Amino acid sequence: MRALSFALKVNSLPDHMKSKLIAETCGQRTFVVVLDRGEEAFAALTAFAGQKGITGASLTAIGAFEKATVGWFDFQSKSYREIPINEQCEVLSAIGDLALDDSGRPSLHVHVVLGMSDGSTRGGHLLEATVQPTLEITVVEAPSHLRRTKVPELGIALIDLGA
Numbered sequence: 001m002r003a004l005s006f007a008l009k010v011n012s013l014p015d016h017m018k019s020k021l022i023a024e025t026c027g028q029r030t031f032v033v034v035l036d037r038g039e040e041a042f043a044a045l046t047a048f049a050g051q052k053g054i055t056g057a058s059l060t061a062i063g064a065f066e067k068a069t070v071g072w073f074d075f076q077s078k079s080y081r082e083i084p085i086n087e088q089c090e091v092l093s094a095i096g097d098l099a100l101d102d103s104g105r106p107s108l109h110v111h112v113v114l115g116m117s118d119g120s121t122r123g124g125h126l127l128e129a130t131v132q133p134t135l136e137i138t139v140v141e142a143p144s145h146l147r148r149t150k151v152p153e154l155g156i157a158l159i160d161l162g163a
Contacts, residue, residue, distance in 0.1 A: 049106035056146030061094035063135035070124030078155025090115035099146035
């Protein structure tokens with residue numbers, strides 16, 4: 001049977017971001033991170049990973065954004081086509097991972113499905129988003145380090161299990 005410990009302390013991070021370690025099993029941590037109105041989600045999650053020393057994790061989130069930019073990867077140009085969303089939207093689903101990039105910094109990769117006021121959806125790679133009123137994220141640390149390495153012929157960095 002695995003030992004399980006729970007942390008009751010809520011940690012405050014820069015800006016308004018709050019986090020709580022909710023479980024730790026054999027060195028593998030699970031956090032809940034709550035972002036407040038006005039926080040930039042992508043930057044805040046990247047900063048959280050760096051501050052907590054997370055070198056590999058999966059994440060899920062729900063909440064809402066005041067505005068967001070998602071991206072669709074164009075393989076011909078090897079770049080993201082930005083899709084701006086300049087209205088309030090619900091985060092219906094957000095799923096992603098954290099790994100280290102070639103320079104050892106946290107690299108966040110998140111896909112989102114956003115619900116619009118008319119019931120339609122938009123989705124893609126989360127590039128940036130301003131939280132309104134909240135974003136609730138569960139981060140589950142991987143038991144080993146993950147490394148994201150740039151693949152020149154694709155123009156993007158992918159998780160490299162051999163790194």
